[in-house]
Amino acid sequence: MPNILELKNISYSYHNLHGETQALRNISFGVGEGEFVAIVGPSGCGKTTLLSIIAGLLAPEQGTILVNNPDGSLRYPKIGYMLQRDHLFEWRTVYRNVTLGLEIHRQLTPDRLQKVDRLLEEYGLDKFRDKRPSELSGGMKQRAALIRTLALEPQLLLLDEPFSALDYQTRLMVSADICHLIREAGKTMIIITHDLAEAISLADRIIVLSGRPATVRTEMPVRLTLKDDSPLAARNAPEFQDYFTRLWEDLTHED
Amino acid sequence: MKTERRTLTRQEEFVRQHRRHHYLIAAWRILLFVLFLALWEISADTGRIDSFFFSSPSRVVLCLAEQIRTNSMLFHIGITLYETIVSFLLVFLCSLAAATVLWYSPKLSEILEPYLVVLNSLPKSALAPLFIVWLGTGTRTIIVAGMSVAIFGSVISFFTGFQQVDGEKVTLIYTLGGHRRDAFFKVILPGSVPILLSTAKVNIGLALVGVIIGEFLAARRGLGYLIIYGSQVFRLDMVITSIIVLCVIALLFYKSIQFIEHQIKIRFKM
Numbered sequence: 001m002p003n004i005l006e007l008k009n010i011s012y013s014y015h016n017l018h019g020e021t022q023a024l025r026n027i028s029f030g031v032g033e034g035e036f037v038a039i040v041g042p043s044g045c046g047k048t049t050l051l052s053i054i055a056g057l058l059a060p061e062q063g064t065i066l067v068n069n070p071d072g073s074l075r076y077p078k079i080g081y082m083l084q085r086d087h088l089f090e091w092r093t094v095y096r097n098v099t100l101g102l103e104i105h106r107q108l109t110p111d112r113l114q115k116v117d118r119l120l121e122e123y124g125l126d127k128f129r130d131k132r133p134s135e136l137s138g139g140m141k142q143r144a145a146l147i148r149t150l151a152l153e154p155q156l157l158l159l160d161e162p163f164s165a166l167d168y169q170t171r172l173m174v175s176a177d178i179c180h181l182i183r184e185a186g187k188t189m190i191i192i193t194h195d196l197a198e199a200i201s202l203a204d205r206i207i208v209l210s211g212r213p214a215t216v217r218t219e220m221p222v223r224l225t226l227k228d229d230s231p232l233a234a235r236n237a238p239e240f241q242d243y244f245t246r247l248w249e250d251l252t253h254e255d
Numbered sequence: 256m257k258t259e260r261r262t263l264t265r266q267e268e269f270v271r272q273h274r275r276h277h278y279l280i281a282a283w284r285i286l287l288f289v290l291f292l293a294l295w296e297i298s299a300d301t302g303r304i305d306s307f308f309f310s311s312p313s314r315v316v317l318c319l320a321e322q323i324r325t326n327s328m329l330f331h332i333g334i335t336l337y338e339t340i341v342s343f344l345l346v347f348l349c350s351l352a353a354a355t356v357l358w359y360s361p362k363l364s365e366i367l368e369p370y371l372v373v374l375n376s377l378p379k380s381a382l383a384p385l386f387i388v389w390l391g392t393g394t395r396t397i398i399v400a401g402m403s404v405a406i407f408g409s410v411i412s413f414f415t416g417f418q419q420v421d422g423e424k425v426t427l428i429y430t431l432g433g434h435r436r437d438a439f440f441k442v443i444l445p446g447s448v449p450i451l452l453s454t455a456k457v458n459i460g461l462a463l464v465g466v467i468i469g470e471f472l473a474a475r476r477g478l479g480y481l482i483i484y485g486s487q488v489f490r491l492d493m494v495i496t497s498i499i500v501l502c503v504i505a506l507l508f509y510k511s512i513q514f515i516e517h518q519i520k521i522r523f524k525m
Binding site: 055057080081083084085087089091092100101103104105148152 | 423424426427432437442446
């Protein structure tokens with residue numbers, strides 16, 4: 001599996017008049033095409049900073065992000081970013097929300113819109129296209145937010161605790177649902193979460209960060225023997241408890 | 256008709272109580288107004304207050320009829336309405352433009368902040384004499400006086416409204432590959448519509464205040480002129496009639512902005 005993204009010694013600090021706070025120190029890891037990577041770490045360790053750097057919203061102070069496209073080109077992969085909340089705009093209909101990215105890129109072309117229509121239909125949202133976001137359920141909103149991201153046809157999806165605003169029960173269903181849809185769409189994904197069970201059930205590999213300044217503590221590949229892809233099946237897999245314990249030890253261990 | 260006497264369901268009971276509440280409020284409002292008029296009229300007729308100084312409802316009506324007949328009142332009302340609406344619209348457009356520039360340039364807004372605060376707290380009537388010297392005594396001066404009262408507060412309200420829009424929504428625009436311009440037109444502006452409307456409601460009243468101040472000092476027409484003229488020639492009926500007409504105008508302005516607000520809310524299902 002070729003890596004579509006390779007982080008090399010990324011460091012980043014925040015500055016204010018009282019001094020400098022290092023958030024990230026020498027972070028290096030690669031992400032293979034089609035791979036699902038979860039990043040876990042203590043809260044406030046700089047996970048969101050790391051994601052912002054990968055997304056290009058922040059420039060790293062040191063280090064490089066290497067891109068190795070399958071076709072050998074050096075173009076930065078197209079990135080879709082899902083924030084902690086869905087941020088669907090209430091003054092727009094669901095349809096005009098999901099086409100927002102295309103509108104910004106002035107790409108409201110028939111074939112792009114056709115793709116959006118197909119996604120709306122597949123995700124069961126076509127009945128709601130002229131409704132307002134407040135008329136959707138929590139899970140529907142996340143699906144709409146996913147369509148908004150996928151409409152721009154990103155290769156790499158970044159999810160920053162995208163389900164943290166949902167209640168626990170909805171969260172179990174929606175996180176499994178959304179990740180299933182992303183896998184079906186054949187995308188690569190990096191997800192930040194503080195929920196270890198969520199990380200184990202969704203990811204192919206888990207990267208554990210240390211407390212501030214964040215460094216990569218361990219990388220742990222995950223293989224679960226699954227009966228089906230329900231969120232419960234992953235949590236009932238025989239290996240689950242073992243992964244959980246190892247993650248817990250990595251996270252709480254202080255060097 | 257068996258069902259006629261059936262007991263109401265909880266829902267019907269609720270609807271009925273809700274309606275009753277509204278009728279009650281409306282009834283009290285009208286009653287208060289009628290009581291005030293009656294008290295005023297009776298006190299004037301029985302000589303408890305001097306109707307030369309305090310007028311009376313009947314004298315106001317007579318005065319209004321006479322003023323309309325001599326064709327001056329409608330003209331003065333029209334002038335004041337025109338000046339107020341023009342200065343209101345100019346305030347809205349100018350402060351929207353200014354707040355937009357301030358939002359685009361955080362550096363500029365930081366530099367200008369103390370100036371805006373000072374200009375906003377300055378009593379604007381103090382500027383009116385200057386406007387007269389600079390611009391003469393015409394409609395232009397009155398409109399500028401009307402604008403001066405509302406504009407600085409309006410810029411500050413709009414700009415504060417822009418800043419209060421959820422920063423993560425702006426981040427969303429950036430994650431979708433948008434620029435500051437997209438953030439403004441897709442998030443900041445539509446997200447600030449409620450604040451634009453509530454500020455507009457305040458502004459229309461302030462523009463009226465400014466126009467009347469301007470007319471006091473520098474006009475030969477308009478309700479402000481009528482009030483000053485009436486007080487100078489001791490025709491207090493004319494003064495009080497003009498003030499009552501002003502009350503009606505203020506109410507109509509407020510109601511029309513409220514109507515526009517309502518229409519926008521329906522249109523965008525806010």
